[in-house]
Amino acid sequence: xxxxxxxxxxxxxxxxxxxxxxxxxxxxxxxxxxxxxxxxxxxxxxxxxxxxxxxxxxxxxxxxxxxxxxxxxxxxxxxxxxxxxxxxxxxxxxxxxxxxxxxxxxxxxxxxxxxxxxxxxxxxxxxxxxxxxxxxxxxxxxxxxxxxxxxxxxxxxxxxxxxxxxxxxxxxxxxxxxxxxxxxxxxxxxxxxxxxxxxxxxxxxxxxxxxxxxxxxxxxxxxxxxxxxxxxxxxxxxxxxxxxxxxxxxx
Ligand code: NAD
Numbered sequence: 001x002x003x004x005x006x007x008x009x010x011x012x013x014x015x016x017x018x019x020x021x022x023x024x025x026x027x028x029x030x031x032x033x034x035x036x037x038x039x040x041x042x043x044x045x046x047x048x049x050x051x052x053x054x055x056x057x058x059x060x061x062x063x064x065x066x067x068x069x070x071x072x073x074x075x076x077x078x079x080x081x082x083x084x085x086x087x088x089x090x091x092x093x094x095x096x097x098x099x100x101x102x103x104x105x106x107x108x109x110x111x112x113x114x115x116x117x118x119x120x121x122x123x124x125x126x127x128x129x130x131x132x133x134x135x136x137x138x139x140x141x142x143x144x145x146x147x148x149x150x151x152x153x154x155x156x157x158x159x160x161x162x163x164x165x166x167x168x169x170x171x172x173x174x175x176x177x178x179x180x181x182x183x184x185x186x187x188x189x190x191x192x193x194x195x196x197x198x199x200x201x202x203x204x205x206x207x208x209x210x211x212x213x214x215x216x217x218x219x220x221x222x223x224x225x226x227x228x229x230x231x232x233x234x235x236x237x238x239x240x241x242x243x244x245x246x247x248x249x250x251x
Contacts, residue, residue: 005243006227006229006236006239006240006243007212007227007240007243007244007247010210010212010226010227011210012184012210012244012247013244013247013248014094014244014245014247014248015248016094016095016096017096017097018095018097018183018184019095019097019098019178019181019182019183019184020091020095020097020098020099020182020183020184020185020186021098021099021100021101021175021178021179021182021184021185021186021200021204021209022088022091022098022099022100022101022185022186022187022188023101023102023103023185023186023187023188023190023197023200023201024084024088024100024101024102024103024104024109024188024189024190024233025037025102025103025104025188025189025190025191025192025194025197026103026104026189026190027188027189027190027191027215027216027233028082028084028085028102028104028108028188028189028233029079029082029085029104029106029108029189030189030216030232030233031082031083031084031232031233031234032079032080032081032082032085032108033075033078033079034075034076034079034104034106034108035075036189037191038191049068050163052064052065052068053068053160053162053163054162054163054164059157060130060157060158060162061130061147061154061155061156061157062147062155063146063147065147065157065158066143066146066147066148066158067146069124069158069160070141070142070143070146072124073124073125073141074141074142076106076107076108076124077141079106079108081108081109081111081112082233082234083234083235083237083238084188084189084233084234084236084237084238085108085109085111085112085114086112086113087237087238087241088100088109088112088114088237089112089113089114090241091241092114092115092116094245097178097181098116099116099118099174099175099178100114100116100117100118101117101118101120101175101178101179101197101200102117102118102119102120102121103120103121103190103194103197104119104121105119105121105122105123105124105160106124107123107124107125110123118171118174118175118178119171120161120167120168120171120172120175120197121160121161121167122158122159122160122161122168123159123160124158124159124160125137125138125139126138126158126159127148127150127156127157127158127159128156128157128158128159129150129152129154129156130154130155130156130157131150131152131154132150132152132154134150135159136148136150136156138156167196172196175200176200176203179200179201179203179204179207179209180203180204180207181207182204182207182209183208183209183210184209184210184212185200185201185204185205185209185210185211185212186211186212186213186214186237186240187201187211187212187213187214187215187221187225188213188214188215188233188237189214189215189216189233190215190219191219192219192220192221193219193220198220198221201213201221201225202221202224205224205225205226210226210227211225211226211227212225212226212227212228212229212240213225213227213228213229214229214231214233214236214237214240215228215229215230216230216231216232216233217230218230
């Protein structure tokens with residue numbers, strides 16, 4: 001990747017009127033220090049973690065679940081957004097129709113300053129009342145009580161999609177609509193095996209978008225997209241954005 005022009009040969013120029021959609025996965029937060037999902041030694045290799053995060057596991061508004069989430073929240077609290085997150089904030093300011101769709105639950109895109117973020121799998125900094133469905137911000141860790149309680153007295157569950165649970169249909173619909181109208185679709189740091197997120201780049205491709213993948217490793221999407229770039233998100237994204245801008249200026 002060093003020295004190579006990333007977008008060489010592609011008919012792409014930055015133009016504020018373009019529709020741009022970015023789908024991110026755990027890899028975008030890897031350089032911030034947040035462990036990825038399928039990495040060697042990942043916590044998700046542990047049966048106990050998978051059981052806790054699964055719909056078939058114990059009820060989700062318990063002390064046991066929150067102890068697990070408090071551990072993850074503490075870990076993420078000590079991490080900072082990296083250059084990839086910050087580049088996406090700049091892109092959002094430039095493009096009038098920009099959507100950031102993420103599978104991440106770490107909240108780092110919002111912490112970096114991204115405004116319009118479709119969090120397909122929820123957010124670990126929120127709780128949800130299983131009785132009335134209200135979503136409550138829980139920015140502090142440690143929490144005062146485990147499990148935290150909603151105003152109505154019901155124990156909250158993390159506002160994170162469990163394995164085997166359907167996604168929020170409104171968030172998914174918005175992500176699908178944006179993907180269909182995308183001129184440029186970036187797929188960053190996802191193994192592209194979790195459905196329905198992994199279907200969005202293919203949907204965009206079918207609707208005529210230029211789809212560019214940025215990933216440290218090859219994925220099932222690599223051979224299907226317009227361009228697949230091998231490298232770390234925090235290094236590639238700023239370069240890619242620089243190239244797009246430079247091309248836009250000379251248009
Ligand atoms: P994944 O772990 O399956 O895949 C991560 C991908 O990122 C891999 O293809 C890997 O090669 C790549 N990668 C690793 N480091 C990278 C880097 N520095 N730059 C670019 N690419 C890099 O993650 P996924 O595809 O997001 O799916 C996993 C599921 O787990 C999601 O549903 C997500 O909600 C959840 N999850 C979220 C977080 C988080 O919020 N940060 C962390 C772990 C898991």
